[in-house]
Amino acid sequence: MKKFLFCSFAIFSVTTLIAQVSFTNRNDLIENYNGYTSITVDMNGDYLDDFVRVSEIGVGIDYQQADGSFESVFFEMSIQWVPSWSAAAADIDGNGYTDLLLGNGQRASFLFANDDGTAFTEQFEDTYIFSQRTNIVDIDNDGDLDAFVCHDVDGNHPYRNDGNQNMVLDYNLIETINLAGNYASLWVDYDNDGDTDMHLTKCRQGSSPGDPERTNAMYRNNGDGTFTEVANSINLADNEQSWATVWQDFNNDGDFDAMCVNHSGLNRFYENDGNGVFTDIIASTGIDPTDLGAWENQGVDFNNDGFVDIFSEMARELYLNNGDMTFTGYDLPFDEGAIGDFNGDGYLDVARSGDLWMNDGGTNNWVKFALVGVESNPNGIGARITINGEWGVQIREVRSGTGYSHMSSLIAHFGLGTSTEIESVLIEWPSGTIDFIENVDINSQHIYVEGENVLGTSDFAVNGISLYPNPTTSIINFSLKNIEGTPVRVIDINGRTVLNSTISSNSNINVETLTSGVYFVQLQVENKDVSYKFVKK
Numbered sequence: 128m129k130k131f132l133f134c135s136f137a138i139f140s141v142t143t144l145i146a147q148v149s150f151t152n153r154n155d156l157i158e159n160y161n162g163y164t165s166i167t168v169d170m171n172g173d174y175l176d177d178f179v180r181v182s183e184i185g186v187g188i189d190y191q192q193a194d195g196s197f198e199s200v201f202f203e204m205s206i207q208w209v210p211s212w213s214a215a216a217a218d219i220d221g222n223g224y225t226d227l228l229l230g231n232g233q234r235a236s237f238l239f240a241n242d243d244g245t246a247f248t249e250q251f252e253d254t255y256i257f258s259q260r261t262n263i264v265d266i267d268n269d270g271d272l273d274a275f276v277c278h279d280v281d282g283n284h285p286y287r288n289d290g291n292q293n294m295v296l297d298y299n300l301i302e303t304i305n306l307a308g309n310y311a312s313l314w315v316d317y318d319n320d321g322d323t324d325m326h327l328t329k330c331r332q333g334s335s336p337g338d339p340e341r342t343n344a345m346y347r348n349n350g351d352g353t354f355t356e357v358a359n360s361i362n363l364a365d366n367e368q369s370w371a372t373v374w375q376d377f378n379n380d381g382d383f384d385a386m387c388v389n390h391s392g393l394n395r396f397y398e399n400d401g402n403g404v405f406t407d408i409i410a411s412t413g414i415d416p417t418d419l420g421a422w423e424n425q426g427v428d429f430n431n432d433g434f435v436d437i438f439s440e441m442a443r444e445l446y447l448n449n450g451d452m453t454f455t456g457y458d459l460p461f462d463e464g465a466i467g468d469f470n471g472d473g474y475l476d477v478a479r480s481g482d483l484w485m486n487d488g489g490t491n492n493w494v495k496f497a498l499v500g501v502e503s504n505p506n507g508i509g510a511r512i513t514i515n516g517e518w519g520v521q522i523r524e525v526r527s528g529t530g531y532s533h534m535s536s537l538i539a540h541f542g543l544g545t546s547t548e549i550e551s552v553l554i555e556w557p558s559g560t561i562d563f564i565e566n567v568d569i570n571s572q573h574i575y576v577e578g579e580n581v582l583g584t585s586d587f588a589v590n591g592i593s594l595y596p597n598p599t600t601s602i603i604n605f606s607l608k609n610i611e612g613t614p615v616r617v618i619d620i621n622g623r624t625v626l627n628s629t630i631s632s633n634s635n636i637n638v639e640t641l642t643s644g645v646y647f648v649q650l651q652v653e654n655k656d657v658s659y660k661f662v663k664k
Contacts, residue, residue, distance in 0.1 A: 133195040147430045147491075148447065150459065150477065150484040158199035160187030164210040164533040164641045167467035167478050170225045171244050174497045174574055176467030176536045178478045181210055181229060186238070186247055196469050208236040208251055215528035217263040217537070219272045219507040221293050228274050230258035230532075235276045235284065239292050253294055256284050260311040260371075262528035264323065265504050266300045267352060268557055272504045273300060275320060275325070277309035283327075301354050306340040307331055311371040311531050315383055315524060316511060317361075318403030319620070319645070321555065322348040323524075328369040330390060341388070342366045362405045367392030369530040371424035375435040378452050381513075381621055383522075386414070386437055387423040398452065413453045418442050422529050423463035425530040427475050431491035431542030438466070438477075460484075467536035468495065480534070492543040495572040498525055503560035503577055509557040511649060512539050513621050514567075515550045520621045544571060553582070553622035561647065561658065563622060568638050582618065582658045584646060592652065598662035601639035603648065608634055616649045617641070618658075638663055 162180025170177045175191040176228070181519050186202040206229075213230035217504025220226065224240035227247075235258040236251035257279040266273040266285060274294060291341040303309075308331030314323045315398035327344040334341045343365045346354040358364040368390040377384045378398070385397040385405065393416040396409035409416045414437070423440040430436070434448035440463050443456030452648065464479030471491035474486035494514070506525065523539040543549070550571060554562040556577050563582035592607040610630050617626035617638065625646070628636045641663045649658040 146447065147432070147489050148457070149487040150461075151487055152460075153483045153485045154481055156197055157189040157478075157481070157483050158187060158201070159459060160189075162187060162480065164212070164214040164532045164534065165465040165479045166214050166216055166227065167465035167469075168216045168225055168534060168537055169215075169497075172223045172225075174538065174572065175471070176469060176538065177296055178465075178467075178469070178481075178483065179216075179227075180480070181206055181214070181227070181238070182315050183209055191469055193471075197566070200244075202247055204247060204249075206236075206238075206373075207249060208234040209322045210532075212257075212259050213261045213528070213532040214534045215261040215263045215273075216534045217272050217508055217527045219263065219274075219288065219294070219392065221271070221505050223505075227534075228261045228263055228276070230261040230276060232257050234258070235261065235274075237274075237292075237294055248292075250292065250294070254284075254296065256281075258284070258571065259309060260313075260328075260528060260531060262312055262314055262526075263508065264314045264527060265557055267461070268322065268509075270500075270502055270504060270558065272506075272508065274316075275301070275312055277312050277327070278307070279309060280307045282306065283309050283312070288534075301325065303327065303346065304339070304344065304356065308334065308340040310369065313372060313374055313529055314509065314526060315374040316348075316519070317345065317374070317383055317385075317399070318347065319382055319401075320348075320350070320644075321559075322350050323557070324348045325354065326363070326372060326385070327374045328387065330368040330370055334368075336366060336391070338366075341368055343369050343372075360402055362407070363397065365389070365392075365395055367395075370422045373424050373426040373437060373439075373529075376424040377426075377435055377448060379434065379519055379521055380521060381520050381575075386424065386426070386439075388419075388439060388441065390419055391575075392419075393417060394419065394421075408452065411453065413449075413455060414446055415442070415456075422531045423533070425466065425533075425535065427466055427535075427540065429475055429486065430489060430543035431474060431490075431493045431544070433521065433542050433544040433546070463530075463533065465533035465535045466540070468540065470574070473540075473572075480511045492546060492569045494541050494543060494549060494567065494569055496539045496552070496554075497537075497574045498539070498554070499574065499576040500558075501557065501577040502560060503556045506537050507554075507556060507577065508537070511555045512554075513553040514541055515553075515622050516546050516548055518544065518546055538572070551622040553618075553620070554580075563618070563630065581656070582649060592657070592659075594648065594659050594661050598664045599638065600664050601637060601640055604633075604635045605630060605663060606634075607652065610634060610650075612653065613650050613652075618649060620645045620647075 212230035266584035397405035446454035
């Protein structure tokens with residue numbers, strides 16, 4: 128075990144000033160492990176991002192310590208299928224230690240950590256797959272984590288979690304078009320309906336314009352275990368040899384937009400209209416639509432100004448978000464890597480191979496959230512976090528496997544700019560549980576356990592109470608009688624209280640003044656705080 132103190136001087140330093148963002152190379156802090164795809168996640172359950180590299184001879188991990196140092200450990204073992212194309216990470220078996228999904232040009236393999244984190248076991252199905260982007264996600268929403276692997280030369284491979292470290296190839300989990308050219312999948316709730324959908328970025332070498340094997344797809348989750356491909360109807364059926372798509376809320380309006388890098392035609396920047404339909408606005412963004420050939424593509428807030436930036440393997444590696452859906456490009460001394468916070472300062476860093484690029488920080492405020500699932504999966508993958516403050520709304524989702532190859536932190540990060548208060552945090556878990564926390568401290572990392580700050584669940588019931596009609600245009604009726612006079616609070620999907628009322632003698636409340644959207648009505652019944660979701664038309 129080798130320990131590096133954070134206070135040691137840099138052997139090699141490059142600082143690039145780029146409009147409030149600069150990075151310094153601190154590879155003196157870490158061990159120079161050889162490896163392929165870089166991984167920057169918490170491996171041992173202490174909620175600090177670690178730096179992982181996997182090679183043919185083992186797994187090297189620089190464990191971040193609370194005092195800003197690193198402890199470097201090499202797990203010597205033979206890795207048959209190294210992550211030459213991609214990696215994803217999560218606690219698949221729920222033992223408190225992070226497992227890995229490795230994407231190789233011949234197989235996809237699972238690397239399971241044992242029950243005390245001191246060793247790994249590689250498992251794989253002896254089936255050929257040229258595995259590009261890998262994801263770990265609860266596809267069937269049963270509370271445990273499944274996996275999805277893009278196949279470059281054939282149909283994709285979904286793996287169902289049957290428990291006990293048993294990942295079974297099961298095409299019934301999600302049926303995608305049985306064609307090659309699958310480059311990068313990303314799971315996102317693009318239509319704000321509370322379940323996770325899957326966007327598939329496609330490219331096929333040697334194919335001609337118009338060939339379906341190179342047309343990007345969106346698989347909408349129908350909420351019943353099935354998915355429907357809808358890309359054409361929502362204007363996302365790009366046919367320009369795409370490699371990776373960033374899905375983030377770039378304008379902080381409460382829905383996810385997308386930026387896609389292509390290898391022919393033009394790059395795309397899709398703005399969400401709020402109903403899950405998209406318009407390509409790249410001509411007005413300041414991003415060069417003809418800067419083609421990029422593969423890596425990610426989105427985070429590097430300068431903590433409250434707006435998500437784009438980190439991409441284009442000619443200009445960093446596009447800072449100006450806050451008005453325009454971006455300014457800057458050069459970096461690196462063009463890809465996995466993203467995490469490696470010194471706890473709330474400013475995101477980048478790691479790749481033997482390099483650790485530390486963000487020099489600034490004066491803007493921030494907040495981070497680590498999630499612990501109970502009914503949902505252990506890492507809260509698929510959960511949406513919404514924060515409210517004077518800036519309005521910001522949203523993030525917890526995702527395993529973004530960009531084209533690397534695996535970045537599972538800890539949700541928000542920049543706050545100069546704002547000093549967070550009014551509320553709303554966490555929508557895959558299970559349907561909704562946690563609501565007010566007056567959250569800034570410049571801190573918070574660990575939230577599912578259900579400890581419960582606002583309610585969409586299907587929670589007390590004494591058979593139900594709401595009707597749902598959706599409604601004006602009146603919400605409560606099936607439980609003798610609750611007239613009970614105070615009721617109505618909260619919107621962004622966590623704001625939009626109506627305080629009391630239940631009338633007819634066991635209803637009037638919500639006619641609310642705008643169309645999804646809301647939660649909260650009340651107390653038999654000394655229990657309960658909440659119900661409803662839709663106002």
